Amino acid sequence: MLANAGGAELHLAARAYTAYCxxxxxxxxxxxxxxxxxxxxxxxVRAAWLASVRAVSEFLTPPTSTPTREPQPGV
Structure with a gap:
């Protein structure tokens, strides 16, 4: 998990850990x-904090939705 983490994610995990401390x-x-x-x-421990920030980020990110096409009159 740590190996495929981006720098921004690891920074967030470290910030969350620092807030806990x-x-x-x-x-x-x-x-x-x-x-x-x-x-x-x-x-x-670092992987657990990374998983925590990923879960929170996922929760806070609004789901993407594809716009629905309304039927055209007369089609």
């Missing part, structure tokens, strides 16, 4: 342990 005082909300910088996190 800001809320928890830089500590794990589960264990209380000090959290590393995003780049120092294990690949699985």
């Amino acid at each position: 800001g809320t928890t005082g830089g500590r794990s909300a589960v264990t209380g342990a000090q959290l590393p910088a995003f780049e120092a996190c294990p690949p699985l």
Whole structure:
């Protein structure tokens, strides 16, 4: 997952992780342990944050729809 991620996506994942750290005082909300910088996190943790921002982006992106053609009179 990380290998095919674009730079913008990884930047968003890092920003989301940073926001989490800001809320928890830089500590794990589960264990209380000090959290590393995003780049120092294990690949699985970075992939999870990437999946999170992808899911939110997908949710916030309006679906594309193809315009429907109205029948022409007399056709």
